[in-house]
Amino acid sequence: ETGVTQTPRHLVMGMTNKKSLKCEQHLGHNAMYWYKQSAKKPLELMFVYSLEERVENNSVPSRFSPECPNSSHLFLHLHTLQPEDSALYLCASSQDTGLAYEQYFGPGTRLTVT
């Protein structure tokens, strides 16, 4: 595997379910990010991790819970979601969180909340 991978690619869950999204980067980067991409809306940065520490939480509801056990893996734990949470969730990584560092994106997980 190369680059940034995300599993699953598609997920359908009920509002009472608990599920997790997984992201893995094979680039040796120190920073990882979760984004939400909704139709007709700008991409929204949700969380930023640098060296496994959360450095940014952009007012994301607590029903989204990130976890970064090491610099290669990032999870997004989901519970009691709402239909408006249906979106494409993208993971990205970069060498560091500095301005000059390019972000590499995974293919995303298409989440549908029923």
Added chain:
Amino acid sequence: AQSVTQPDIHITVSEGASLELRCNYSYGATPYLFWYVQSPGQGLQLLLKYFSGDTLVQGIKGFEAEFKRSQSSFNLRKPSVHWSDAAEYFCAIRLTGNQFYFGTGTSLTVIP
């Protein structure tokens, strides 16, 4: 508040024709500027970026963009579009390491 505007939701061009995708931003200083492309079922791929210096930036796949401070614009151009360029294009600005703002995207259709 900071924002990025891509006024064209959808653009259709003929293969071989030139292309310009518009991007305007709202911010008090010059941010770091980016263009990304997203093909169906894929994540975002960086086409080019501008930090400082020469205001005409060359990117991958034959794309270029020009930063115009007076217009707060960073328009993306390509002289001759290929069918494989059909995708969604996003303009973005970065203010700090953790402040990243994206436009709503422009969908490009290429007709033979």
